[in-house]
Amino acid sequence: MTECIECGADVTLHDDLEVGEIVDCATCGAELEVLGTDPVELDTAPELEEDWGE
Amino acid sequence: MTECIECGADVTLHDDLEVGEIVDCATCGAELEVLGTDPVELDTAPELEEDWGE
Amino acid sequence: MTVVVKIGGARAVNPEGALADIAELDEDCVVVHGGSTAVDDTLDAMGTEPEYVETPSGVVGRFTDEETMDVFKMALPGLVNTDLVTGLQNAGVDAVGLSGVDGGLLTGKRKSAVRVVEDGKKKIRRGDHSGTIQDVNADLLDTLLASGYTPVASPPMLAEGTAVNTDADRAAAAVAGALGATLVVLTDVEGVYADPDDPSTRIESVETPAEYDALTDAAEGFMTRKVMAATEALESGAREVVVASANAERPIVTALDAGG
């Protein structure tokens, strides 16, 4: 269990968490990016404009 | 033994002749390019300007 | 009038019809090319797998890490561009190759992080070398055209001081917009069909917003990108956009006749 950095609520994490993965906070809905897994470190996931092609 | 295409004299060839090799006619001094080895085919080797670098 | 011709960059596609056509055009011409298959072939020759990622909305695109970016430079401004310029020179066109980095031809903002979906998981991938064109150096193209040269341009573009990948169709669109030119997009497919099962419903050109709304509705699969690029070209100032088959005998003249 780790705290949501937006609302402070506990965030449930699955076992095979990967760096770069985005998890949603079930309480406030914030998108959190996994910066590290051992120990788990979360930060607000950046908004990234999606483009239709490169 | 093969004939020199320049002077008609016999040209002595060594065993491990290679395509592209240049052999000299011992009689007239002509440079002969080996175009094929089985059977042996000779032609006058082209003059190629040598350059000092590429 | 200036014509911007977008051609594929695949070596397998024989561009000779297009090259001969360019030689006979009366109009000033700028060629823009891609070369994604050449990038994949070169990666393959080096024993590396190309990496494609899918965005949350389902768009599949190349992930261009630093090593892939080097291969991209080798394949596009290196192999494909040099071969095209050589082919044009042999066809009598005084072509000059340019990448988007040359003279800041194609500049804009870099996107180094992308949201992707892998195995159903949302992820952020960092280290991508891609960008979105915001400015075109039309002066460089005008300078060359005025002296009788035919610019042959391709990605990469220059973003925040780095050469990065950008879509070649969009690059052609940006160039056509900046020059107020007619854009001819040559493709291996025959075009966009209002009814894909009925060849007589091919949409040959778009000149009005209503027409390209119809085109957008009709475009499917990978053609979507070409249509989006066409939209961008028109919105940024291109006179007209024609999407046409590269396989016609005189593909560009045919496209211009159809579009004009």
Next chain:
Amino acid sequence: MTVVVKIGGARAVNPEGALADIAELDEDCVVVHGGSTAVDDTLDAMGTEPEYVETPSGVVGRFTDEETMDVFKMALPGLVNTDLVTGLQNAGVDAVGLSGVDGGLLTGKRKSAVRVVEDGKKKIRRGDHSGTIQDVNADLLDTLLASGYTPVASPPMLAEGTAVNTDADRAAAAVAGALGATLVVLTDVEGVYADPDDPSTRIESVETPAEYDALTDAAEGFMTRKVMAATEALESGAREVVVASANAERPIVTALDAGG
């Protein structure tokens, strides 16, 4: 006055001193680069051995078959040129990359067969992609210079309709000759010494036939090619040739001061 700067193309060599110097030059500048090590590195990444052959008179040179020629296009106008142009753009120089194929910048005759010595045997090797520069399209360079751009040129050259390898030092010499420019050849070695064991005997510039006779006598090993290129440059119309170290803090300004 125009300055032609020949720089190495090796990625390992940090060209930043030279790039910053170019940004501060008051003179028009054309950059010419090679990139032989980048060709070898790319061949190596593809699992291919570079092939060097020796001519009857003992000159060692690359044998450029068709596959190697493709890699050459990837490495020089692709990777090395794009990186140099990017570096110059970041240094504030509005650089535009060109290969010798662009606009027929470097044209001449092809040499596809070479006499070589292998295992003591004289042989003829066919299929080489190399050539000798006979003409330089100075108009293309003048057009770009007049519009404020800095051309960054490299082999290949265009010979009989084919892109082929040519020596970068000689390319720089031909460009300097065509422009009546001062040629600054930057090298990794410190220069040519009248007495190689005495650093004080460095020959810093050559301006007269007598001086380059002395230089020719002094040059050894691979420096011979640089001296031959310097000779060609002067004979074809270059104002002056300076061979200088790339490792100085301000290599070009230092070279011009020494030469001027």
